[in-house]
Amino acid sequence: MLCIGLVTLLSACSYTNASDTPPTPCALPQTVSYQNNVLPILKEDCYSCHNAKDYQTLTSGTLNMEDFSQLHEYTLTSNGHNNTSFLIGNIRHDPGFVAMPYGGGKLDDCEIATIEAWVNAGAPQN
Numbered sequence: 266m267l268c269i270g271l272v273t274l275l276s277a278c279s280y281t282n283a284s285d286t287p288p289t290p291c292a293l294p295q296t297v298s299y300q301n302n303v304l305p306i307l308k309e310d311c312y313s314c315h316n317a318k319d320y321q322t323l324t325s326g327t328l329n330m331e332d333f334s335q336l337h338e339y340t341l342t343s344n345g346h347n348n349t350s351f352l353i354g355n356i357r358h359d360p361g362f363v364a365m366p367y368g369g370g371k372l373d374d375c376e377i378a379t380i381e382a383w384v385n386a387g388a389p390q391n
Protein backbone atom coordinates (compact mmCIF):
# COMPACT_ATOMS: atom_id res chain seq x y z
CA MET A 266 0.00 0.00 0.00
CA LEU A 267 2.73 2.40 0.97
CA CYS A 268 4.50 1.64 -2.28
CA ILE A 269 1.44 2.38 -4.40
CA GLY A 270 0.85 5.58 -2.50
CA LEU A 271 4.40 6.74 -3.15
CA VAL A 272 4.21 5.98 -6.84
CA THR A 273 0.99 7.95 -7.12
CA LEU A 274 2.50 10.84 -5.26
CA LEU A 275 5.66 10.87 -7.34
CA SER A 276 3.89 10.66 -10.66
CA ALA A 277 1.53 13.42 -9.63
CA CYS A 278 4.26 15.94 -9.06
CA SER A 279 7.02 14.97 -11.42
CA TYR A 280 7.14 15.59 -15.12
CA THR A 281 7.79 12.62 -17.35
CA ASN A 282 9.21 14.43 -20.34
CA ALA A 283 10.47 17.84 -21.30
CA SER A 284 7.34 18.90 -23.16
CA ASP A 285 5.36 18.67 -19.91
CA THR A 286 7.63 21.15 -18.20
CA PRO A 287 5.87 24.47 -17.71
CA PRO A 288 7.61 27.51 -19.21
CA THR A 289 10.04 29.17 -16.85
CA PRO A 290 8.18 32.08 -15.30
CA CYS A 291 9.69 35.46 -15.90
CA ALA A 292 10.76 36.70 -12.48
CA LEU A 293 10.88 40.46 -12.89
CA PRO A 294 12.57 42.30 -10.04
CA GLN A 295 10.31 44.67 -8.11
CA THR A 296 12.31 47.57 -9.40
CA VAL A 297 13.90 46.99 -12.76
CA SER A 298 17.40 48.43 -12.78
CA TYR A 299 18.85 49.97 -15.91
CA GLN A 300 22.39 48.97 -14.93
CA ASN A 301 21.66 45.44 -13.78
CA ASN A 302 18.69 44.32 -15.86
CA VAL A 303 18.32 46.42 -19.01
CA LEU A 304 21.88 47.31 -19.99
CA PRO A 305 23.09 43.69 -20.22
CA ILE A 306 20.32 42.96 -22.76
CA LEU A 307 21.17 46.04 -24.83
CA LYS A 308 24.88 45.22 -24.74
CA GLU A 309 24.31 41.69 -25.88
CA ASP A 310 21.66 42.27 -28.55
CA CYS A 311 21.86 45.90 -29.65
CA TYR A 312 25.30 47.38 -29.04
CA SER A 313 26.83 45.60 -32.04
CA CYS A 314 25.11 48.30 -34.12
CA HIS A 315 24.02 50.95 -31.62
CA ASN A 316 27.40 51.60 -29.99
CA ALA A 317 28.96 55.05 -29.91
CA LYS A 318 31.01 54.43 -33.05
CA ASP A 319 28.96 52.23 -35.36
CA TYR A 320 25.62 53.98 -34.89
CA GLN A 321 26.85 56.66 -37.28
CA THR A 322 26.84 54.16 -40.11
CA LEU A 323 23.21 53.10 -39.56
CA THR A 324 20.95 54.32 -42.35
CA SER A 325 18.48 56.46 -40.47
CA GLY A 326 18.75 54.92 -37.03
CA THR A 327 21.20 57.36 -35.60
CA LEU A 328 20.71 55.99 -32.12
CA ASN A 329 23.79 55.81 -29.96
CA MET A 330 22.66 53.75 -26.99
CA GLU A 331 25.82 54.54 -25.08
CA ASP A 332 24.42 58.06 -24.76
CA PHE A 333 21.69 57.56 -22.18
CA SER A 334 19.81 60.72 -23.12
CA GLN A 335 19.45 59.47 -26.70
CA LEU A 336 18.24 56.10 -25.52
CA HIS A 337 15.78 57.82 -23.22
CA GLU A 338 14.30 59.82 -26.11
CA TYR A 339 13.36 56.54 -27.78
CA THR A 340 11.53 55.31 -24.67
CA LEU A 341 9.02 58.18 -24.89
CA THR A 342 5.62 57.49 -26.44
CA SER A 343 5.53 61.14 -27.52
CA ASN A 344 8.45 60.40 -29.85
CA GLY A 345 7.02 57.10 -31.09
CA HIS A 346 3.80 56.34 -32.85
CA ASN A 347 0.50 54.54 -32.13
CA ASN A 348 1.04 55.69 -28.55
CA THR A 349 4.04 53.36 -28.34
CA SER A 350 7.70 54.28 -28.07
CA PHE A 351 10.03 53.19 -30.84
CA LEU A 352 12.09 51.18 -28.37
CA ILE A 353 9.11 49.05 -27.32
CA GLY A 354 7.39 48.86 -30.72
CA ASN A 355 10.63 47.81 -32.37
CA ILE A 356 11.51 45.02 -29.93
CA ARG A 357 7.93 43.70 -29.84
CA HIS A 358 7.91 43.73 -33.65
CA ASP A 359 4.65 45.68 -33.59
CA PRO A 360 3.11 46.44 -36.99
CA GLY A 361 4.42 49.73 -38.36
CA PHE A 362 7.71 49.53 -36.45
CA VAL A 363 11.14 48.48 -37.67
CA ALA A 364 11.79 45.09 -36.04
CA MET A 365 14.85 45.03 -33.77
CA PRO A 366 17.38 43.52 -33.55
CA TYR A 367 17.65 44.64 -37.16
CA GLY A 368 17.91 41.88 -39.74
CA GLY A 369 16.53 39.03 -37.70
CA GLY A 370 15.87 37.47 -34.36
CA LYS A 371 13.79 38.66 -31.48
CA LEU A 372 14.48 39.12 -27.80
CA ASP A 373 12.87 36.45 -25.66
CA ASP A 374 9.61 37.27 -23.87
CA CYS A 375 11.29 37.80 -20.53
CA GLU A 376 13.80 40.27 -21.98
CA ILE A 377 10.97 42.21 -23.65
CA ALA A 378 8.99 42.22 -20.40
CA THR A 379 12.04 43.51 -18.54
CA ILE A 380 12.52 46.42 -20.93
CA GLU A 381 8.79 47.20 -20.96
CA ALA A 382 8.68 47.31 -17.15
CA TRP A 383 11.65 49.67 -17.13
CA VAL A 384 10.09 51.96 -19.76
CA ASN A 385 6.75 51.95 -17.92
CA ALA A 386 8.59 53.05 -14.78
CA GLY A 387 9.82 56.09 -16.71
CA ALA A 388 13.11 54.61 -17.94
CA PRO A 389 15.23 55.81 -15.00
CA GLN A 390 19.02 55.69 -15.10
CA ASN A 391 19.05 53.48 -12.00
Ligand code: HEC
Pocket residue numbers: 307310311312313314315323324325326327328339351352355356362363365366367368372
Ligand atom coordinates in the same frame (compact mmCIF):
# COMPACT_ATOMS: atom_id res chain seq x y z
C1 HEC B 1 22.41 44.63 -37.07
C2 HEC B 1 22.37 46.01 -36.60
C3 HEC B 1 21.33 46.38 -35.56
C4 HEC B 1 21.07 45.75 -34.37
C5 HEC B 1 21.74 44.51 -33.77
C6 HEC B 1 20.05 46.52 -33.71
N1 HEC B 1 19.69 47.57 -34.48
FE1 HEC B 1 18.33 49.02 -34.01
N2 HEC B 1 18.67 49.93 -35.80
C7 HEC B 1 19.47 49.44 -36.83
C8 HEC B 1 19.24 50.21 -38.04
C9 HEC B 1 19.91 49.97 -39.38
C10 HEC B 1 18.27 51.19 -37.73
C11 HEC B 1 17.61 52.18 -38.67
C12 HEC B 1 16.41 51.46 -39.25
C13 HEC B 1 15.53 52.35 -40.10
O1 HEC B 1 15.36 53.51 -39.78
O2 HEC B 1 14.97 51.82 -41.07
C14 HEC B 1 17.97 51.01 -36.30
C15 HEC B 1 17.09 51.82 -35.60
C16 HEC B 1 16.71 51.61 -34.29
C17 HEC B 1 15.89 52.51 -33.52
C18 HEC B 1 15.44 53.87 -33.98
C19 HEC B 1 14.01 53.99 -34.27
C20 HEC B 1 13.65 53.52 -35.62
O3 HEC B 1 12.64 52.81 -35.74
O4 HEC B 1 14.32 53.89 -36.63
C21 HEC B 1 15.69 51.91 -32.30
C22 HEC B 1 14.87 52.44 -31.12
C23 HEC B 1 16.41 50.67 -32.30
N3 HEC B 1 17.03 50.52 -33.52
C24 HEC B 1 16.45 49.79 -31.25
C25 HEC B 1 17.20 48.61 -31.23
C26 HEC B 1 17.21 47.69 -30.13
C27 HEC B 1 16.42 47.86 -28.85
C28 HEC B 1 18.07 46.70 -30.48
C29 HEC B 1 18.42 45.48 -29.67
C30 HEC B 1 17.31 44.66 -29.22
C31 HEC B 1 18.59 46.99 -31.79
N4 HEC B 1 18.03 48.16 -32.21
C32 HEC B 1 19.51 46.20 -32.47
C33 HEC B 1 20.37 48.40 -36.69
C34 HEC B 1 20.44 47.52 -35.63
